[in-house]
Amino acid sequence: KCPLVVSRTFWGKNIKCVCFYRNALLEADINKLGFSSPAARKTGTTICGVVYKDGVVLGADTRATEGMVVADKNCSKIHYISPNIYCCGAGTAADTEMTTQIISSNLELHSLSTGRLPRVTTANRMLKQMLFRYQGYIGAALVLGGVDCNGPHLYSIYPHGSTDKLPYVTMGSGSLAAMAVFEDRYRPNMEEEEAKRLVRDAIAAGIFNDLGSGSNIDLCVITKGKVDYLRPHDMANKKGVRTGSYRYKHGTTGVLTKAVTPLNLEVVEESVQTMDTS
Amino acid sequence: MCVCVCVCVCVLQCCRSAAVCLCSSARRGLSCNGWSGTIMAVEFEGGVVIGADSRTTTGAYIANRVTDKLTPIHERIFCCRSGSAADTQAIADAVTYQLGFHSIELDEAPLVQTAASLFREMCYRYREELMAGIIVAGWDPRRGGQVYTVPVGGMMTRQPVSVGGSGSSYIYGYVDSNYRAGMSKEECLKFTAEALTLAMERDGSSGGVVRLAVVSEQGVERQVILGNQLPKFSTV
Numbered sequence: 001k002c003p004l005v006v007s008r009t010f011w012g013k014n015i016k017c018v019c020f021y022r023n024a025l026l027e028a029d030i031n032k033l034g035f036s037s038p039a040a041r042k043t044g045t046t047i048c049g050v051v052y053k054d055g056v057v058l059g060a061d062t063r064a065t066e067g068m069v070v071a072d073k074n075c076s077k078i079h080y081i082s083p084n085i086y087c088c089g090a091g092t093a094a095d096t097e098m099t100t101q102i103i104s105s106n107l108e109l110h111s112l113s114t115g116r117l118p119r120v121t122t123a124n125r126m127l128k129q130m131l132f133r134y135q136g137y138i139g140a141a142l143v144l145g146g147v148d149c150n151g152p153h154l155y156s157i158y159p160h161g162s163t164d165k166l167p168y169v170t171m172g173s174g175s176l177a178a179m180a181v182f183e184d185r186y187r188p189n190m191e192e193e194e195a196k197r198l199v200r201d202a203i204a205a206g207i208f209n210d211l212g213s214g215s216n217i218d219l220c221v222i223t224k225g226k227v228d229y230l231r232p233h234d235m236a237n238k239k240g241v242r243t244g245s246y247r248y249k250h251g252t253t254g255v256l257t258k259a260v261t262p263l264n265l266e267v268v269e270e271s272v273q274t275m276d277t278s
Numbered sequence: 279m280c281v282c283v284c285v286c287v288c289v290l291q292c293c294r295s296a297a298v299c300l301c302s303s304a305r306r307g308l309s310c311n312g313w314s315g316t317i318m319a320v321e322f323e324g325g326v327v328i329g330a331d332s333r334t335t336t337g338a339y340i341a342n343r344v345t346d347k348l349t350p351i352h353e354r355i356f357c358c359r360s361g362s363a364a365d366t367q368a369i370a371d372a373v374t375y376q377l378g379f380h381s382i383e384l385d386e387a388p389l390v391q392t393a394a395s396l397f398r399e400m401c402y403r404y405r406e407e408l409m410a411g412i413i414v415a416g417w418d419p420r421r422g423g424q425v426y427t428v429p430v431g432g433m434m435t436r437q438p439v440s441v442g443g444s445g446s447s448y449i450y451g452y453v454d455s456n457y458r459a460g461m462s463k464e465e466c467l468k469f470t471a472e473a474l475t476l477a478m479e480r481d482g483s484s485g486g487v488v489r490l491a492v493v494s495e496q497g498v499e500r501q502v503i504l505g506n507q508l509p510k511f512s513t514v
């Protein structure tokens with residue numbers, strides 16, 4: 001009875017509200033029956049970035065959660081956008097993955113068309129315009145960082161399409177813990193080792209103080225002409241080793257009787273089918 | 279049949295309003311409840327003085343404590359943004375493009391009224407979807423310094439002094455009693471800084487630093503007043 005496809009012209013482009021109303025109705029129906037619809041896998045994350053003297057350091061934890069269960073203990077949240085630009089993603093895992101892939105593909109075509117290395121501000125504009133077009137329904141909160149002809153740049157991009165250009169940013173459920181570390185120890189024009197230590201500590205704060213973040217710390221150091229993708233940079237939560245073993249030694253159980261019955265099988269039919277590998 | 283259709287429509291509208299409510303509350307605004315921050319613009323002989331606070335909030339968390347809400351639209355035309363950060367950034371980008379194109383077609387500097395009209399056109403057409411309160415201010419050779427306010431809903435009106443954002447409610451009295459026509463540039467700067475400070479003191483969604491800019495025939499002069507340098511008023 002209700003329209004499945006409602007085409008609204010907004011911003012000169014049609015956003016087809018195909019599923020929005022229908023999903024809301026279905027959700028209401030399911031809730032009436034006493035069930036809950038499956039939760040989208042979120043990354044419940046801590047991601048952050050910092051601009052230092054020669055470039056940008058991006059950091060992320062590696063836990064992906066599905067409700068209260070850890071779905072992936074070692075997922076990669078720092079996505080490739082272009083050789084000089086990387087993007088950390090928080091929010092719905094599928095959304096961050098697909099959004100960054102789409103923009104990476106478009107940016108490569110753009111770069112081939114202009115004949116130049118892409119700029120971080122271009123990636124930022126593409127991402128914010130796409131997220132704004134979907135009015136926040138794409139749950140991707142991103143930390144975009146890179147080095148281009150104008151120097152190092154760092155942006156935070158929110159699901160509704162607003163962006164901030166700052167020297168240090170944090171996003172995700174652990175962002176408050178990470179921001180506390182940054183606000184205490186950030187200085188402009190840090191050296192690389194200091195910047196890496198700062199980002200590592202900020203992510204660690206998120207990992208140990210936020211339930212949605214955990215496992216290891218990944219780092220990505222981007223400088224002019226070089227990218228260090230350190231995965232993992234720090235295994236903050238190594239699985240422990242058991243001190244004792246419950247294995248029983250051979251001969252613990254005594255054998256009273258032993259009876260062996262051989263199974264006589266004869267081959268009835270044998271046929272060989274070659275696979276067509278042409 | 280009639281009954282079925284009515285029920286469907288009602289449910290649809292409920293869902294839509296529920297969806298919109300969810301969207302608005304989850305939306306990261308330049309404020310938490312409505313709209314945020316404090317922005318202000320004052321005309322003087324030869325130009326305009328514009329000012330804003332620097333706080334962007336997501337609910338109760340300050341996402342950016344050094345936001346620049348004074349966005350250049352053209353060389354001598356600025357807009358002060360309040361309301362949803364995503365909406366105002368998108369509108370400002372669109373208007374910057376349209377105005378740049380228009381200016382190249384004309385081969386001269388665009389009028390402030392043109393910029394304000396472009397904002398009004400967009401804010402009124404998409405008034406149901408947007409949450410944006412904008413003050414457009416600048417200088418052009420034809421009419422000098424001008425301030426146009428385009429609040430939520432999309433009306434446009436020219437005013438000698440205009441305030442906007444959630445913090446503006448607290449300073450209407452101060453602005454109405456202290457504004458005099460014919461103030462000099464320095465007096466306008468002091469007036470704006472003091473008004474914004476008072477708003478930041480009382481409004482939770484406003485704070486950080488005070489960003490000021492003077493737009494005149496000579497160009498744009500920007501300044502920042504840090505937290506410890508803000509004008510002091512007697513506190514109880």
